[in-house]
Amino acid sequence: MDEEQLVAKKEVLQLTGISYGQLYRWKRKGLIPEAWFVRRATFTGQETFFPREKILERIERIKEMKDTHPLDDLADVITQQVNAKLQVSLERIRRLKGVDASVLEACDIDAAPKKTLSIQDALCVGAVSRLKSSARPEELDLVQRTLRARVDGPLLERIPVDRLDLQLLRKRISGGGISAEVSLVIIAPPDSVFDPDVVTVGRVDLRDLLERIKLDVAARSAEPGAGRRASEEES
């Protein structure tokens, strides 16, 4: 593999403004993988280096999320592989901002009897709720059909790694006195380039959305108590 650019530990602290305590704590919580700690001999002795891009990006994301979520939940969200069989409770999804009956209807989700949603359903609800103010009903339908038909295991695994956006595009084609508008939905990296006539109507950061959904699951699974604690004694 290509030789990644490395950054020394003390430089990481300087660049990100975090403390040693935070760095070691995050490592302990599994937020920074052991494999990223690269030990190299330098003239001052052993020093620890990290893959530059990965560590800086990871720390920024932890900093963004740490105030709103417990560290223990973050580990699941940031590091765990996405399970395609993940089930999300409808109850919780409904509490997300912008999710109402019209969104569920647009996603073809029957609100009453179904208690849990598949990960694809959850992504649909999330994407539709974010796009509903800018998109037309038939476009929302296209969005949900795209997510259902195209988001499978391999793509789900790519989402946490490569940033992928779901984008809703429109293009007007005219000629011979007739003009028509075409709507397209694509799942592509955010910096994808289109021809100049394409208009981006809306975009949803799928990684962010997936993280939110996973957080929801993590928060739920953390609730039940870890079993009883027997009274302590020393003999």
Place this chain on the structure above:
Amino acid sequence: MSDERRSISLAGAGKLSGGDYARVSISGAGKVDGDLCAEEIRISGAGKLAGRTEAGQISVSGSGVFDGPVTADEMSVSGAARIEGEAKVKEMKCSGTFRVSGNLLAEYVKVSGHIRVGGNLEAEIFKASGGFDVDGLLSADKIEVHLGGKCEAREIGGESIHVERGNFREKGILLDGLVRMLWRGAAAELTASSIEGDEIELEDTTADVVRGKRVIIGPRCHVKNVEYTETLEVHDDAEVEKQTKV
């Protein structure tokens, strides 16, 4: 989960084929062949557990050998225990001798005996008044060491790291002598290749490099290189080859 679990007691020479129990107590020479899951495991004789072990509480006052990974809420060792594999123990107390061949991942670790870890020892709070030997990284938010024997780790990292000479001396020469004898005459000191933390206060420590925000290098320390970002104090009776404010 709701079905009733049995309790079993191995006294004399006994064998158990693993399984799910409420309470397992080994007071003679007992062996568990498969994976064991129990709310409570007590070893006061000689116990050998061949599989993986999962328990609420484990106490070893005799000798316990765990040939597989161990997961427990609480574990206390006042005898001798050895784990071949990784140990995940929320609350670990060791007043005897304890060896883990892999990583020891915990929330709270208290060592007044001796602990040896082949991998990393990571906890939220680590308190030692005995000795330790960590082949990898010793990391905790709070590390508090009262040197009571030879203490070694390749790397030490955390938020606050406090190392001071143990207070055996104050209790008289006899106890001090006894402690020295127990640890084969080894001096009560800490050795590490690197020590990194936000607040660091050291005594009797030898290290290649100490990096921190606020650092105090106390008596009888030998440090090749100190890098600090805010403050540094070096005791008269300490040796620092190079110090840099970064």
